[in-house]
Amino acid sequence: MDDILSYIGKKVRAYRKEKNYTQEVLASKSGSTITYLSMVEKGEANITIMKLESICTALGIHITQVLPKSPLNEIKNNEDSILEILKEHYSDKEVREIYQLLLTLILKIQKKQ
The missing domain is CATH 1.10.260.40 (lambda repressor-like DNA-binding domains)
Incomplete structure (x- = not known):
């Protein structure tokens, strides 16, 4: 705190x-x-x-x-850009899976801290 x-x-x-x-x-x-x-x-x-x-x-x-930025909020605030980059290289299904994995990993890391 x-x-x-x-x-x-x-x-x-x-x-x-x-x-x-x-x-x-x-x-x-x-x-x-x-x-x-x-x-x-x-x-x-x-x-x-x-x-x-x-x-x-x-x-x-x-x-x-003035508030600290969290990786999860940064990702959610830039979701369109992230998805656009992923779509250049992966199928729609793969993009959804990658994005969900990313969010899940960040949540797990934050819970450990």
Whole structure:
């Protein structure tokens, strides 16, 4: 959990600096305090989705831009591209089987972690 909070905090800080916002400006725009925002950026605050959404809105970004990416979500988000590449080399039946195997393997790996 600490790794996720640290990851989110680093992303928030990076986007804040990219916008040239001080912590004071972002705190004001997001309805947070400077102390809380500092804790978020250091990965010390157990931030709620609602609070993270308000910070991301103040930064002009989507909340998913500060969340860790999972391989499963990346594959699902790029399903059309992946299927297109596979279809260049395999039959439709083989493509479905390969895609299902890929999803199954990722789920098994994630459960082990």
